[in-house]
Amino acid sequence: MQLTIRTLLGATALCAAAGFAQAETLTIATVNNGDMIRMQGLTEDFTAKTGISVEWVTLEENVLRQRVTTDITTKGGQFDIMTIGMYETPIWGKNGWLVPLNDLSADYDVADLLPAMAGGLSYDGTLYAAPFYGESSMVMYRTDLMEKAGLTMPDAPTWDFIREAAAKMTDRANDVNGICLRGKAGWGEGGAFITAMSNSFGARWFDENWKPTFDSAAWHDTLTFFKGMMDESGPAGYATNGFNENLSLFQQGKCGMWIDATVAASFVTNPKDSTVADHVGFALAPDKGLGKRSNWLWAWALAIPAGSSKVDAAKQFIEWATSKSYIELVASKEGWANVPPGARTSLYENPEYQKVPFAKMTLDSILSADPLHPTVDPVPYVGVQFAAIPEFAGIATDVSQEFAAAYAGQQTVDEALAKAQKLTADAMEAAGY
Amino acid sequence: MATKASRSAARLMMAPAVILLLGWMLVPLIMTLWFSFRNYLPLRGGDLGFAGFDNYVRFVTSSSFWPAIGATLIIVVGALLITVLLGILLAILLDQPMWGQGIVRILVIAPFFVMPTVSGLVWKNMFLDSVNGLFAHVAKFFGATPVEWMIDKPFMSIILIVSWQWLPFATLILLTAIQSLDSEQLEAAEMDGAPALKRFWFITIPHLSRAITVVLLIETIFLLSIFAEIFVTTAGAFGTKTLTYLIFQRVLESQNVGLGSAGGVYAIILANIVAIFLMRIVGKNLDA
Amino acid sequence: MARAVTPRRKTINTALAWAVGLIIFFPILWTILTSFKTEGDAIAYPPKFLFFDWTLENYAIVQERSDYMRYLWNSVVIAGGSTLLGVVIAVPAAWSMAFVPSKRTKDILMWMLSTKMLPAVGVLYPIYLMFIKLGLLDTRIGLVIVLMLINLPIIVWMLYTYFKEIPGEILEAARMDGATLKSEILYVLTPMAVPGIASTILLNVILAWNEAFWTLNLTAAKAGPLTAFIASYSSPEGLFYAKLSAASTMAIAPILIMGWFSQKQLVRGLTFGAVK
Numbered sequence: 001m002q003l004t005i006r007t008l009l010g011a012t013a014l015c016a017a018a019g020f021a022q023a024e025t026l027t028i029a030t031v032n033n034g035d036m037i038r039m040q041g042l043t044e045d046f047t048a049k050t051g052i053s054v055e056w057v058t059l060e061e062n063v064l065r066q067r068v069t070t071d072i073t074t075k076g077g078q079f080d081i082m083t084i085g086m087y088e089t090p091i092w093g094k095n096g097w098l099v100p101l102n103d104l105s106a107d108y109d110v111a112d113l114l115p116a117m118a119g120g121l122s123y124d125g126t127l128y129a130a131p132f133y134g135e136s137s138m139v140m141y142r143t144d145l146m147e148k149a150g151l152t153m154p155d156a157p158t159w160d161f162i163r164e165a166a167a168k169m170t171d172r173a174n175d176v177n178g179i180c181l182r183g184k185a186g187w188g189e190g191g192a193f194i195t196a197m198s199n200s201f202g203a204r205w206f207d208e209n210w211k212p213t214f215d216s217a218a219w220h221d222t223l224t225f226f227k228g229m230m231d232e233s234g235p236a237g238y239a240t241n242g243f244n245e246n247l248s249l250f251q252q253g254k255c256g257m258w259i260d261a262t263v264a265a266s267f268v269t270n271p272k273d274s275t276v277a278d279h280v281g282f283a284l285a286p287d288k289g290l291g292k293r294s295n296w297l298w299a300w301a302l303a304i305p306a307g308s309s310k311v312d313a314a315k316q317f318i319e320w321a322t323s324k325s326y327i328e329l330v331a332s333k334e335g336w337a338n339v340p341p342g343a344r345t346s347l348y349e350n351p352e353y354q355k356v357p358f359a360k361m362t363l364d365s366i367l368s369a370d371p372l373h374p375t376v377d378p379v380p381y382v383g384v385q386f387a388a389i390p391e392f393a394g395i396a397t398d399v400s401q402e403f404a405a406a407y408a409g410q411q412t413v414d415e416a417l418a419k420a421q422k423l424t425a426d427a428m429e430a431a432g433y
Numbered sequence: 434m435a436t437k438a439s440r441s442a443a444r445l446m447m448a449p450a451v452i453l454l455l456g457w458m459l460v461p462l463i464m465t466l467w468f469s470f471r472n473y474l475p476l477r478g479g480d481l482g483f484a485g486f487d488n489y490v491r492f493v494t495s496s497s498f499w500p501a502i503g504a505t506l507i508i509v510v511g512a513l514l515i516t517v518l519l520g521i522l523l524a525i526l527l528d529q530p531m532w533g534q535g536i537v538r539i540l541v542i543a544p545f546f547v548m549p550t551v552s553g554l555v556w557k558n559m560f561l562d563s564v565n566g567l568f569a570h571v572a573k574f575f576g577a578t579p580v581e582w583m584i585d586k587p588f589m590s591i592i593l594i595v596s597w598q599w600l601p602f603a604t605l606i607l608l609t610a611i612q613s614l615d616s617e618q619l620e621a622a623e624m625d626g627a628p629a630l631k632r633f634w635f636i637t638i639p640h641l642s643r644a645i646t647v648v649l650l651i652e653t654i655f656l657l658s659i660f661a662e663i664f665v666t667t668a669g670a671f672g673t674k675t676l677t678y679l680i681f682q683r684v685l686e687s688q689n690v691g692l693g694s695a696g697g698v699y700a701i702i703l704a705n706i707v708a709i710f711l712m713r714i715v716g717k718n719l720d721a
Numbered sequence: 722m723a724r725a726v727t728p729r730r731k732t733i734n735t736a737l738a739w740a741v742g743l744i745i746f747f748p749i750l751w752t753i754l755t756s757f758k759t760e761g762d763a764i765a766y767p768p769k770f771l772f773f774d775w776t777l778e779n780y781a782i783v784q785e786r787s788d789y790m791r792y793l794w795n796s797v798v799i800a801g802g803s804t805l806l807g808v809v810i811a812v813p814a815a816w817s818m819a820f821v822p823s824k825r826t827k828d829i830l831m832w833m834l835s836t837k838m839l840p841a842v843g844v845l846y847p848i849y850l851m852f853i854k855l856g857l858l859d860t861r862i863g864l865v866i867v868l869m870l871i872n873l874p875i876i877v878w879m880l881y882t883y884f885k886e887i888p889g890e891i892l893e894a895a896r897m898d899g900a901t902l903k904s905e906i907l908y909v910l911t912p913m914a915v916p917g918i919a920s921t922i923l924l925n926v927i928l929a930w931n932e933a934f935w936t937l938n939l940t941a942a943k944a945g946p947l948t949a950f951i952a953s954y955s956s957p958e959g960l961f962y963a964k965l966s967a968a969s970t971m972a973i974a975p976i977l978i979m980g981w982f983s984q985k986q987l988v989r990g991l992t993f994g995a996v997k
Binding site for chain 2: 726730731734735737738739741742743745746748749751752755764766767768810811813814816817818821829831833834835836837838839840841842843844845846847848851870873874875877902927930931933934947948951952955956962965966969972973976977980981984985987988
């Protein structure tokens with residue numbers, strides 16, 4: 001015991017002595033996704049080039065969000081660079097909380113950023129965050145199972161085809177589910193999927209007067225279709241499956257089709273983790289013949305909080321991490337299939353990258369998403385699988401919880417929609433719309 | 434024995450702890466009260482002015498409020514029942530002569546050292562997951578359909594995790610109490626031919642009553658504010674949103690600090706009701 | 722204390738207690754085992770208990786990604802520092818409550834405990850703003866203070882119950898011998914209360930070690946303890962059971978080992994005044 005006390009006393013004394021900050025050290029908050037972890041591993045290259053060292057704060061997505069949001073709204077100044085998404089960027093940019101990225105070097109070639117990405121990360125024409133990687137969503141399917149079912153996947157399938165194919169591919173005795181989709185509560189999980197899907201069914205979150213429209217037939221059709229298809233051909237317990245759960249199901253050969261983020265393509269075709277790597281095909285996210293497809297648009301991007309004292313160093317880092325040469329660096333170490341996708345036009349013009357099986361479908365998916373006109377009927381908001389207003393995340397999490405309860409059979413689709421309508425209307429009223 | 438001098442000295446010595454706690458309680462409490470009457474939306478630029486009782490009304494009239502109170506009570510009461518009942522049985526068992534008592538004790542108290550986040554993650558993914566979890570594997574082995582724990586038994590899952598973490602605490606306190614039980618009294622009762630159940634009921638249980646109250650009090654304090662176990666398992670879906678979780682959603686997900694603060698005030702009221710209730714019992718028992 | 726029982730009964734006791742102990746410990750054991758598996762083996766059906774290819778790969782990956790020692794050191798400093806600071810503040814308070822009780826003593830004690838029931842997230846913004854003003858964000862000293870305040874009621878209460886068990890006559894005898902208040906506390910009371918203080922420290926180190934709200938929300942790169950370390954492994958892309966297990970094992974191992982070495986102390990001392 002004596003020893004313990006002495007150690008602890010020493011520890012307290014030492015902790016008082018700590019707390020000196022190094023002048024040229026950047027603190028970067030990021031999400032624990034594979035591409036970011038890889039970037040963390042390559043930091044030495046940046047430090048060697050610039051002499052600036054980097055401290056990483058790597059957090060799980062939800063924790064990261066609450067952490068950086070608290071810090072930016074209170075001007076806490078804990079991070080020199082924050083990893084944020086397409087949802088946060090325009091809201092924060094509008095509030096003047098981010099350093100505009102309008103003076104990046106000529107070398108960086110801003111014009112090379114995919115317009116959809118640059119557009120989604122701008123507010124009022126000014127870029128506030130640089131895309132590290134971008135994604136849309138698409139159909140990933142098992143070519144062997146599709147063949148066995150006697151069907152051919154078109155490049156641009158309809159929902160009805162998907163449902164029929166899912167039913168045919170399902171083989172519960174052998175633990176094969178025709179289709180795996182996100183049902184998990186959370187606005188970035190099942191909420192994102194069902195919102196993107198609803199766009200193709202002609203539904204929308206709000207009408208032009210910011211009134212929620214969950215009482216519309218289009219929403220009823222979306223949810224009924226989703227639940228019907230998943231009950232027929234989805235995995236048990238899909239109401240708790242998110243990106244991760246579905247990824248491991250697909251990799252273990254338990255899904256015939258999976259409609260999810262385009263970045264997943266490199267995971268499911270990587271023979272190291274995936275047992276089905278050789279049998280994966282790709283197609284555009286399905287539609288319902290109404291002119292909108294059900295794919296989303298997202299980017300994880302790097303931004304600098306306004307008021308940061310290390311803006312120059314931070315810009316240097318952002319230029320390094322989202323540059324063409326970073327992509328080449330990753331390609332030389334890990335192969336072209338593993339470079340951060342979806343951010344730059346030049347990547348898709350690169351003949352080496354064009355050989356990657358999912359490159360073209362990823363680009364086509366990204367190009368077919370339009371955050372400015374996401375729905376069939378006009379809407380007052382920007383964003384495909386979200387509405388870029390501050391209230392959305394909270395509301396959509398609540399709504400997706402109601403939906404998940406409906407998927408799980410704990411309430412009917414109509415009950416879930418009625419509750420969603422009420423809680424959204426309440427929250428919007430509280431926010432002063 | 435208290436002289437006037439020692440009385441004032443006593444006040445002086447109590448002062449730092451009391452002042453610190455007073456500060457720790459009052460400053461946030463006043464700020465919470467202040468914010469609860471403000472229209473404070475960080476993402477819309479901060480404090481947008483006086484809101485009257487809007488936040489209070491909105492918080493209770495939201496469809497999530499009463500279910501959240503219910504969920505809180507279910508989880509707290511469920512975990513209390515399980516830890517106290519199993520704790521008594523376990524304490525009696527551990528008090529018996531046996532080989533390797535020290536090692537068994539170590540095994541039993543180990544869960545108390547595990548961080549809530551870790552136990553939530555481990556239980557959810559490695560045990561309760563319906564595809565890759567160990568429980569599902571066992572079910573499959575016996576030819577049964579794996580249970581969808583997080584969907585069909587969300588409360589049971591959370592209570593299971595929380596109870597696993599707090600059972601060691603209950604067991605430890607109850608064990609110390611049992612060890613202090615006069616074994617002569619028990620032996621005398623045994624000689625008189627009192628059956629085991631009777632001895633347990635009339636000698637052991639009354640002896641444990643103080644320890645049980647202490648377990649109830651301390652555990653309630655911690656259980657009312659459990660968060661990590663819900664955050665990493667159901668994230669509030671399927672009816673498991675507790676009051677603490679609801680406030681978290683309002684403050685951090687909806688970024689409505691005013692509304693969340695009003696919720697905080699309700700939580701304080703609830704906590705105080707529970708506290709007064711508990712203290713009545715504990716106070717009585719501790720005086721005895 | 723050991724009662725004489727028949728060998729048969731002792732055997733039954735032993736078997737039963739070991740079975741229960743192993744069941745309770747099993748989740749931790751399984752986590753430790755999984756941390757030595759490949760990701761594939763970690764989800765294999767039928768599950769593999771001992772016969773798999775043991776690998777240290779997961780630990781290597783975790784260590785490469787995060788500087789474990791720094792998180793560990795922060796945890797040690799924050800848990801240890803807050804507990805010691807709390808004890809230093811609590812000893813005099815508990816002393817005066819135990820030996821110079823007034824009518825309000827019990828109320829003050831209960832009020833102190835009730836401060837623990839405030840929902841932390843409700844005051845996140847106020848505290849965060851205060852920390853910015855005071856320059857305490859992402860500092861260990863800031864967390865030492867917060868965790869000290871959070872656990873202070875428990876510390877005061879525990880110490881109070883231990884002090885109360887010390888017979889007053891001893892103090893009076895010391896006073897007769899001319900002991901001052903200070904020496905009374907230092908040389909008479911504290912030595913008698915050492916077992917109680919030790920278990921108070923142990924329990925509060927555990928509570929502070931496992932606190933995961935403030936430690937996560939008030940830190941960035943510098944002061945984050947093991948709870949922040951875990952937050953970067955909680956649900957990454959792809960298969961992660963083995964890596965999560967390795968990170969979890971690393972996060973709980975130090976406190977588990979400490980607990981095991983001091984379990985006698987804990988078992989004897991954790992009474993909360995429940996024993997007369």
